[in-house]
Structures are given as C-alpha cells and as structure tokens.
Amino acid sequence: MQATRALIVYCHPWAGSLNHAILGAVESSLKRDGVPYDLIDLHADGFQPAYDQKELSLFSRGETNDPLVSKYLGLLKGCDMVIFITPVWWNEIPAMLKGFIDKTMKSGVEQAYTEGKFGVIGHLDNIRKAYVLTTATSPRFYLRFMAGNGIQGLFMNATLKQLGIKHSKWIHFGRVTSASPERCKAYLTQRAEAHYTI
Structure with a gap:
C-alpha cells in the first residue's frame, strides 16, 4: 500500500558519503512512485542535538525553545511513513540522531507520547511504517x-515502538x-528501484 506522505530523516554530515547517495536514490524512488515527501536533513539544518539549560527546563511541560523541534514534530505527525538514513557509529545511531529523538519526542497529548502507568504511550501511530537504512563497517x-x-533491538523494537511506530x-x-565501487553502485540501484510502501 502506497504511503500518502513520507518523511525522510537524514543524518550524515558529508555530501560525498554513501549515505548521501542513498538519500538521492530514495528520493528518486519516491518521486517515481508519486509519493510526496518531506526531508529533515539534520546536519544541513544546523540542528543542535543537545539540550541547553533553558530547553531542559521546559521538558516537563512538553515545550521547546527550538523552532526546529516544533517543525520536526509537526512533520512527524503529518506523515504515515518515515525513512531514516544514517550511519551506524560505535554500534548504534549517531549522537545527532539520538539528539533528534531526545529533543523532538515531547510529552503531552498533542505531542509524541504520554506517560502511562506501565511506561510510555506513543502518539506517533499515524506512522504506519518505518524504514531504517544504515551503513557501517560492521556487517x-x-x-x-x-x-x-x-539498531534493531533498541532503536526499532524499543524506541520506535514506544513512540507508536509498530x-x-x-x-x-x-x-x-x-x-x-561496483557493490556500492548495485546497492544504490536497489534502493532507487525499491518501493517504499506501508
């Protein structure tokens, strides 16, 4: 089933990377299939992944003083498919992407989650499918x-599920x-020819 709107969350600082080429391949696929999408490019946006004192003081109210956080949460709540494109650094997602989760996933009924008796109740259940595209030196x-x-155990099966992305x-x-180069080219062709569906 085709998504009605996709969101790409891209996390890599170098335009010459394989990750950047993967981003281009995924965008080509979505355009070919007529899937409208938005792009969050964390490094190009100049996103600050660490809380400062002022913003952390707003945490308990589910508020932020970072306009990018508000923008990002709006994009997450307006899509039904999200595609993460990221390297794996030291066996997990990079600090920039972890900071995106830390700062953007605010508590509150109209936000990303609320706190229930037995843990987090996710409110991003509008997102029916997440794709996590990673690169690493490790297989x-x-x-x-x-x-x-x-990646699979913590980021996908814990964090994303807690947020309502099942x-x-x-x-x-x-x-x-x-x-x-041949293996990279073949992989990019696969990503461009793939169909990202829900």
Whole structure:
C-alpha cells in the first residue's frame, strides 16, 4: 500500500558519503512512485542535538525553545511513513540522531507520547511504517548478535515502538569501508528501484 506522505530523516554530515547517495536514490524512488515527501536533513539544518539549560527546563511541560523541534514534530505527525538514513557509529545511531529523538519526542497529548502507568504511550501511530537504512563497517550479523543489537533491538523494537511506530524494516549495507565501487553502485540501484510502501 502506497504511503500518502513520507518523511525522510537524514543524518550524515558529508555530501560525498554513501549515505548521501542513498538519500538521492530514495528520493528518486519516491518521486517515481508519486509519493510526496518531506526531508529533515539534520546536519544541513544546523540542528543542535543537545539540550541547553533553558530547553531542559521546559521538558516537563512538553515545550521547546527550538523552532526546529516544533517543525520536526509537526512533520512527524503529518506523515504515515518515515525513512531514516544514517550511519551506524560505535554500534548504534549517531549522537545527532539520538539528539533528534531526545529533543523532538515531547510529552503531552498533542505531542509524541504520554506517560502511562506501565511506561510510555506513543502518539506517533499515524506512522504506519518505518524504514531504517544504515551503513557501517560492521556487517548486520555482527551488529545484531555480537554488538548489542543497537539498531534493531533498541532503536526499532524499543524506541520506535514506544513512540507508536509498530512496524519497521531494517536495511543495512555493511563493510562499507572495503566495499567496491561496483557493490556500492548495485546497492544504490536497489534502493532507487525499491518501493517504499506501508
């Protein structure tokens, strides 16, 4: 089933990276399939991932003094599919993407979650599917079984599910530093030809 609106959350600082090429391939796929989308480019936006004292003082009220946080939450609540494009650094998502989760996921009925008796009740259930596209020097089996399972176990099956995003798919490109140009090109072709659906 085709999404009515997608959101790409892109987290990489270098335009010459494979991640940036993956972003272009995903955008090509969405355009080909006629799926409207918005793009959050955390580094290009100059997003500040760490709380300052003032913003942390607003946390308990679900408020922010960062206009990007308000913008990002609005985009999340206005889509039904989200595509994360990120490297894996030291077995987990980078600090920039972790800061995006930390700061954007505000508590409150009209926000990302509320606190229930037994934990977090997610309100991003408008997002019916999440794709998590990662690159790393480590292969997928190593990240899953030998390095703490930070992507599938923690980010997808814990954090995203807590926020109400119940269905997600992990697509990983490992051994990136030793990958041949031919292997990279083949992977980019796969990403451009793929259909991102809900």
